[in-house]
Every structure is written in C-alpha cells, then in structure tokens.
Amino acid sequence: MTTMTTVNRADTAVVGGGIVGLAHALAAAKRGDRVVLFERDDFAVGASIRNFGMIWSIGQQRGAIYERALRSREIWLEIAAKTGLWAAQSGSLHLAHHPDEVAVLEEFLAITPPARERGARMITARETLERSTTARADGLLAAMWSPTELNVDPRRAIPAVAAHLAAEYGVDIRFGTTVRGINLPGVSTTAGDWEVGRVFVCSGNDFETLYPEVFASQRHLMRCKLQMLRTGPQPDGWQLGPMLCGGLTLLHYAAFDDCESKERLAARMADQMPFHRENGIHVLLSQTADGRLTIGDSHAYAKTLDPFESEEINRAIVDYLGTFAQLPNPEITERWAGYYPSLRDGRTDLIAEPEPGVTVVNGVGGAGMTLSFGLAEEVIAGR
Template identity: 40%
Template sequence: MSQHDCDLLVVGAGILGLAHAWAGARRGLRVKVCERSQAPQGASIRNFGQALVTGQAPGPMLDLARQSRGLWAELGQAAGLQLKQQGSLLFARSEAEQALLEAFCAGRAQEQGYRVELLRGAALQGLYDGRFTHHRAALHGLDDQQLYSREALPQIVDYLARAHGVQFHFSTLVRDVEGGRVNTTAGTFRATRVVVCSGHDYQTLLAEQLAVLQPQVCALQMLRARLQRPLALQHAVLTGLSCVHYGAFADLPEAEAIRVQIRREQPELETHGIHLLASPTPHGELIIGDSHVYGGDVGPFNAEAIDRLLIELAEHTLGGKLEVLERWQGVYGARGPGPFSVLAAAEGVTAVLMHTGLGMSVGLGLGERTVAALLGEGAWPTAQAA
C-alpha cells in the first residue's frame, strides 16, 4: 500500500474540512487532509467563533446547530479548547427590536424549543454591573457557544493528528480529483472517498460541477479591539440589527418594523449589510464586525467609513471607547441554492460548501452527517426542510 493511500482524503483544513476529518477518524478511518496554506487562513479563522443555535432558522439549520452544539462540547473537552458556554446576548436598542424579541419568545421560541430567556428590568441591570442598562432588553441564548477561532483551529489540527492519527499535508495544493486519484503538489494520493471542502474557491477544483450552484462570495470588514474601560465579557454579543439577518427572526412580521426604522434612521446599515457582532478573545480583547458585500468576486480594499460605523455601534453597545488593534477582511462562500450544498461531484468525490457565514455553528454536524451518509449509516444532509 502506498504511503499516500487512505480511506478518506479531505481537501481543506477549515472548520468544514476538520469536521469531516474528525467524523471519519472517529469511525476508525485512515484520514488525510490536504491544505494549500501553511495553516488554516480562510473564513474559519477570520470569523467571530460564534457557534449559535439561537439565530438558526427552524428546519435543517436549527437541527444541524443543535447537533453541532453537542459535538463542540465533546471536541472542546477532548482538544482542550477555550470554549465559552455562557451563551449569547442579543440586545434590543429600540422599541421595534424589543417587540420582535418579545414576539419571538412568546411564539417561535416555544414552538421550536429554542432555549432562551428575555432579560428586562432588574435582570438586565444585573448584567456586568449595569454595563448594558442603556438597552431595553436582552435575549439570552442559553445554547450558544463561542471560541477564539485563530487559536482553536490549530488546536483541533494538533488534536486530530495526535489522538486520531490524521495526517495533515499543509502547503499542498490539490490540482485535480478524479475518482479515487488526487493529484497534488506533494504527489498523487489514492483514497476510497474524497471530500472537497474548498471554501469560496470555486475555480481550482470541480469548477464545472460547482458552477451549477451559482455560488457567490461575501466580503466583510472586521476588527480586533480593546475597550479602554475593561469588560470581562463571557458571552457572544449581538444587537437587534441581527434580527433582520438571522433566519430565526428575519421572517417574523415584527422584523419589518426594524427594517423600516433602519431605512429611516441609518440606511447605510442596510446598504452595507451591517449588523453588529462582538466576541471576546481569551486575551481580554473583542472581535467586532461586520459588513456584507456580495458578488462573483471581491476586491481587497476596506472602506474606513464602514469601520467607523462598526466602531460607533460597538462603542454604544458595549458602553465604552475602543482601541483598534487589527483590521482585516473576511471572505466566505455565499448565496448558493440554500445555506449549504452537499454535491456528489464524481465517483467517490463529494463537495461540501457553505453558502452562509454559519460554518462554525453547523459545520461539525454537517461533517458528521456527510461522513455517515458516505458510509451508508444515514441519509444525506439536505438544506431543504423535510
């Protein structure tokens, strides 16, 4: 048997690729991972590290997020990840945002079993010594988790290699895949099954097969910052702006009043697709963003005006001035036929793509279900509601 033979070869070491590698290794498969960078550099380390259940739309995404929640807890313990499990806080800044959260708690949350609580009055005042009392209410998502992606992904790589014998080939570009034959800059690999998790790169591999999905790319502006007045934040933070972006809320009748208010008072937020997210790092800093620009490709240039909007929103929400430490552009695959695609691209070759920025929230579950289907243990995951 060649040293490059394996049961499962995964292309890409982002969170989707690692999820599939873990799912295969847990089943005793010989797993190899090829990644063209020296380390994960794509969407999976440029994000907030928020693994949200609360924001997911009822149906497949909510199911995957719930499954992923348990998998994150298991992986976090096994790999020694600094996984925050205190949940998320979604703050209502206006009457319209509060009305939506109240309607969500009274209706969909109960119908679909979202584990949430609405904090008002004394409960809101008790958060972080009253730091957030300038808001009207806060939705506490009890099932939400958060980690620091740029440190967590290398830890997961180390854990998979050390505990499960997964072989990683970094700085290795996969040139083409044909059946069980994978041609790379490190030689030819032969694998019983190949899973391609190549993120927003739709041209290097399987270009014709992926073209039928008509996927786009989303670029977003993000920051790492430090509050001048320290805040030992332990929750992922969102605002009512997220209610017009996330599927759990966006189709509720009350969301339209928020859209009208945004268009009347701050139309630039809608123009640039801005909704505030903030995540704590283990080092007392915050990851802050983001904006959304969609297209077939994205330019490399960030707009200072967008960063200023993000900073102003964050300073108001967090109740203090920020010192910006880093700025960067996030990029992820977006706007395909659904929130994700699992595509039988060729004999023995499966492509798995996210079409939203929710890979951290659902990726572990998606990897588990795809590998199970490959081995005949379950149905193929689909983005369509049953």
C-alpha cells in the same frame, strides 16, 4: 533493476483545512476511516480564523438547521474537554433599545418552542445589566437571553482542532500541499500521489480550482466580503460575559425571517440607518481567549470583490456598537477583511457529487463555525 514506487493510501481524503474540512475529517475518522487532509497553505488563513468564534445556535434557521447547530456545539465542547481548548459557555444577549426590537424578540420566542425549551427568554433591563456590565443602560428596554451560544477563539481553535485530529484519530494532515487533480482512486498532489476510496472537497472560497463546473452552475453562489475589527486585551482581566448584539442583527439571521414584526423594524432601520443597511452591517461583540474584543461586521456580495477596506464602514460598525455597548478600552488594534462563499437563495450549504466517490461541500456562509461539525456528521453518515 526495478524501482519500487511507494503508494500512499487512505480510506478518505479531505481537501481543505478550514473548519468544514476539519469537521469532515473528524466525522470520517470517528467512523473508523484512515483519513488524510490536504491544505494548500502552511496553516489555515481563510474565513475559519477571521471570524468571531461564535457558535451561534440562536440565529440559525428553525428546525433541522438549529438542531445541527446544537450538535456542533456538543462536539466543540467534547473537543474542549479533551484538549483544553478555550470554549466559554457564555450565552448571548440580544439587546433591545427600541419597542420594535422588543416586538421581534417576543414574537420569535412565541413561535420557537425549541429555543424556549433550551432556556431562551426575555429578561428585563435590570436583569440584563446584572448579566452584562457592557450593555448600555440608557434607553435599554429589555433583552433576549439565550444560554446556548458558545465562544471559541478561532485563531487558536482551528490549529487546536487540527492537532487533535492528528493526535486522537491519526488523521494525516498535510499542510502546504495542493491537490492538483482527482481521478479516483487517484489523487494527485504536490507532495505525491494517493489512492483513496472517497474524497470530500471542502475548498471554501477557492471554488474554481477543483470541479469549477459545479460552482459555475450555482447562480446563487456568491462570495461575501466582510470587515471586522478587534481591540487589544481589556484591562485587569475584564471579561465580556455574554456575547452581545443589537437590533440590526435581527435583520441578518434566518431565525427571525418569519417574524411579521420584523417588517416594522426593517422600515425604521432603512430610514434611520440607510448606510448600515446598504452595506449589510449588523454588529456582534465577542471575546478571545486573551481578552481581546472582536467587533463586526459588514457584508458585500458578488462573484468578485475588491480587496480594499472602507474606513467609513469600519466607523459605522464602531458607531453602532456604541449605541448598545460600552467597552473598558475601545481602542482598535486590528482591522481585516474576510471572504467566504454564500448561497443567496436561503440554502445553508451546497452538497454535490460531481463524480462517484467525490463529494463537494461548500456554501456554508458565515455559519461555518456554528454548523460544520453537525453538517459533517450528516454528510458522512449518508455516504
């Protein structure tokens, strides 16, 4: 008696259920592919749910990366319109309490016409306080207002995107399934073998299981550990409005790298806030769908990082937040660490083809929520 073996087939397989994997599954499905996505955990637990939920176009490298971020924003809004996903078009305020911060913001706008064309501009302290009841008034000189930043709730958004892919495009999402090996057209998993035409490996912080040689050759690829905090829901339905940041953020994002005035700011911060600079601290403030406030973060880079949180770093984050923002209820209810791969040579992503038909996509750093949808469209279109 002959036993018939059922063969699972798809056009495209995606490994990884974080935002990078979901974005590639969406782009492939929109192209008309039959897509299967494998995620080893029962639900997403990595960097994609441990972040601010900021779609932060304004901080990205000028040029193609900035445009990629804006395209990602469009896709987030498309998904929100179809699913009811919470996506607040809140915009952002870069608050300036020192003249050197004003100088960097003014220079950035002077050399970045695309941001100005999309509404970014300097506003007075009075105009800032009209837009934000959270911004600290004492010592406030001005702010840069940008309308393009979008706020989603990552712990809700990532599962909602996965459900949307399954319902709208028929993507076969296999949570709790580990990919053991790839030998095209075969893909071996803990839930059976598949035959596929292409594979996109979007494994995030686990870059040592599949194609470790790709990552071993990247001497600038490091893991980044960050610390973040969250308050409880704010009272009486209070809303943050624009997402906020202060002067330290101008030293973190690539958008400001070419600003000559940044050197003076960096020198002051090194003198006045050495602990913050040594620990890669800059502070952003966003909100969740149920009114909680997310605060962070710090940055430590190494191949291997310890798993422990430093309360001194947490205090430094909260203390710096207090220099530019005041919260109705600042009580912290959650603390956590996040980990993601980051390229320390200025690249925004790592795209590699270790064998025909297999594409590794990694190294998006802390901009996964901001860039992944646009990046995936570009990667899929080129293959």
